[in-house]
Amino acid sequence: MPLGIYVHVPFCSVRCGYCDFNTYTAVELGGGASQAAYADQAVAEVGQTAGMLGGRMVDTVFFGGGTPTLLPAEDLVRILGAIDAVLGLAPDAEVTTEANPDSVTPESLDRLRAGGFTRISFGMQSAVPHVLAVLDRTHDPDNVPRVVEWARRAGFEQVSLDLIYGTPGESTADWQHSLDVALGCEPDHVSAYSLIVEEGTALGRRVRRGEVPMPDEDDLAEKYLQADAALEAAGLGWYEVSNWAKDDSARCRHNLGYWRSDDWWGIGPGAHSHVAGERWWNVKHPRAYAERIAAGALPAADREVLDADTRRLERVMLELRLREGLPLGALDDPRRAEQPVTNGLAQLEGDRLVLTRAGRLLADAVVRDLLP
Numbered sequence: 001m002p003l004g005i006y007v008h009v010p011f012c013s014v015r016c017g018y019c020d021f022n023t024y025t026a027v028e029l030g031g032g033a034s035q036a037a038y039a040d041q042a043v044a045e046v047g048q049t050a051g052m053l054g055g056r057m058v059d060t061v062f063f064g065g066g067t068p069t070l071l072p073a074e075d076l077v078r079i080l081g082a083i084d085a086v087l088g089l090a091p092d093a094e095v096t097t098e099a100n101p102d103s104v105t106p107e108s109l110d111r112l113r114a115g116g117f118t119r120i121s122f123g124m125q126s127a128v129p130h131v132l133a134v135l136d137r138t139h140d141p142d143n144v145p146r147v148v149e150w151a152r153r154a155g156f157e158q159v160s161l162d163l164i165y166g167t168p169g170e171s172t173a174d175w176q177h178s179l180d181v182a183l184g185c186e187p188d189h190v191s192a193y194s195l196i197v198e199e200g201t202a203l204g205r206r207v208r209r210g211e212v213p214m215p216d217e218d219d220l221a222e223k224y225l226q227a228d229a230a231l232e233a234a235g236l237g238w239y240e241v242s243n244w245a246k247d248d249s250a251r252c253r254h255n256l257g258y259w260r261s262d263d264w265w266g267i268g269p270g271a272h273s274h275v276a277g278e279r280w281w282n283v284k285h286p287r288a289y290a291e292r293i294a295a296g297a298l299p300a301a302d303r304e305v306l307d308a309d310t311r312r313l314e315r316v317m318l319e320l321r322l323r324e325g326l327p328l329g330a331l332d333d334p335r336r337a338e339q340p341v342t343n344g345l346a347q348l349e350g351d352r353l354v355l356t357r358a359g360r361l362l363a364d365a366v367v368r369d370l371l372p
Contacts, residue, residue, distance in 0.1 A: 002059040004257045005083055007042060008268030009068040010286055011035050013103075016136045019201065022270035022284050023066045033286035038268075039075035041293045043082040045267050048298060050086050053265070053275070057088045060254035063097040073108040077115030079267075084116070094118055094253045098162075101147045102139040109147075109154040119252075120151050121160040121191070127181035128174045131167045134212065135195075136202065141181070148185040158250055160189035165223040167195050168212040175223050179230045188250040190236055191243050192227045194220045221361050228357065239323040241360045259318045261311070269299075277306050317367050325354035331370055340366045 012023045024033075061083060068076060080095060089095075096119040097112065109120070126132050127141045144161070151159050161182045165175050182190060195215050197204050206212050228238065236244040240259060245251045257264055266273045269289040272281045280303030283289050292299040306314070312330070320326045328334040328351050337353045340346040345359035345366050359366055 002253075002257055002262045003053065003056045003087075004060040004062065004254050004262065004264035005058050005087070006254075006264055006266045006271055007061065007063045007068070007079055008266060008271040009038065009063060009065040009071060010269050011038070011065065011070045012067050013070060013100075014136065014138050015202070024286060029286060033290050035071060037290065038286070039071065039078050041290055042079045042267050044293050045299060046079070046082040046086050049265060053087060057090045058083060058093060059090050060094045060257060061089070061096070062254040065098060067100050067103055068097045069099040069103040069108065073111035073115070076112060076117070080116050089116070096121060096160075096252065096254060098123060099147075100139055101143045104147055104150065106150045106153070109150050109156070113154040113156055118156065119158040119160065120156050121162060121189075121252075122147060122151075124161045124178075124182060125164045126167065126170070126174070127178040128170065131170045131174055131178075134167050134169055134203075135164065144181065145185050148187065158188040159185075160191065160252070161185065161187045163190065163192040163227070164195050165192060165227065166215040166220045168207075168215065172222065172226065175226060176230070179227060183230065183234045187236075187246075189243070189245045189252060190231055192224075192231075193242050194224065224361060225357070228360075237323070238360070241321045241355070241363055256322075259322055261315055261318060277311065279304050279306060313371065316370055320353070320355065320367060320370070321363060323354065325349060325352035326370075327352055332372060336370045339369045 008022070010023050012025055015023065015025055061080060063076060063079075076097060083089065095117045097117055098121045100123050112120070122144065124141075124144050125135060125137055127144065129141060132139070132141060148159055148161075163178060163182060165178075197207050197214060203212070207214050231238075231244045236246050238244050239251050240255070243252065243255070261274070263275045264273060265275065266282065268282065269286045270282055270284040272279065280300045282299040283292060283301045289299050312332070315330050316326060319330065328337060331337065337346070337348070340353070340359060341348060344356060345362055346353050346355050348354075355363060355366065
């Protein structure tokens, strides 16, 4: 089974209003934690994995956040080097970092590529200034084509763009403009996610106060179909409900590991791991994480062993999202597949149940049809 390593870099220069990830600005960090010390801490945690994975090589590494590229490129390369030294990278390992368009330079991208990174995913979100403003995104949208070109010149094998649709005040014309700009960059991969208003976020508070409207479900559906049509016309095919790639080699192998319930080990504050049916997660705050690492202790906060019913539920929920579909053998009763097929939400391709375009809009409802 493939093994992935996820490295969580919990730092951001500005907290985006919609984000509920485990991230911190410099002001929020408080004493006992710092960006400057993080690479040493992550390398130390990597060292804790020695001998715990049975000599398995690492197939994929994904640096997420937060904004990993707020750290110096040398720090990211050093963490990757520790993963290779302790666990061993497969010869064809996929190594990804997320990046904000305003957090890289041609020189930093050159260093990352020379240090072993093969793939980069830029958080574009939108090409429309007023949409970015609602999201509290601070980058210049005109910078996106520039940084994609820098990544190409640096030799990255794959360049991905992340988009968000359904922001309050975003028209269909705004969304089409964002799609056009993204496709004009000729990315290998595009992720497009509907905006979710989470409790406890700045955007959630603005919606609750009536300052901006809650995203409309019909508008989100229309924009998903708009994106799917545009991406397909540009030669990017869907391989997961919210992800499109120019060919099989451009699919994000690391994320496929999540959807297929493969094994992965999470490094960093709040990072989750899943190995051999056991799941655990690290303490969330960088200060608590730093204290655990300094004491030579494992940073895990808690863990759970997944029972058979939970594993079956998660398999149905995750694999159904994939273009390859869900094997009928994963269902406790394969006859349950008849209803979504009758409703036009899925189709049978051999022994697999595959969502139709309409079914991708209602994936959660299809899951409910399939489970007891």
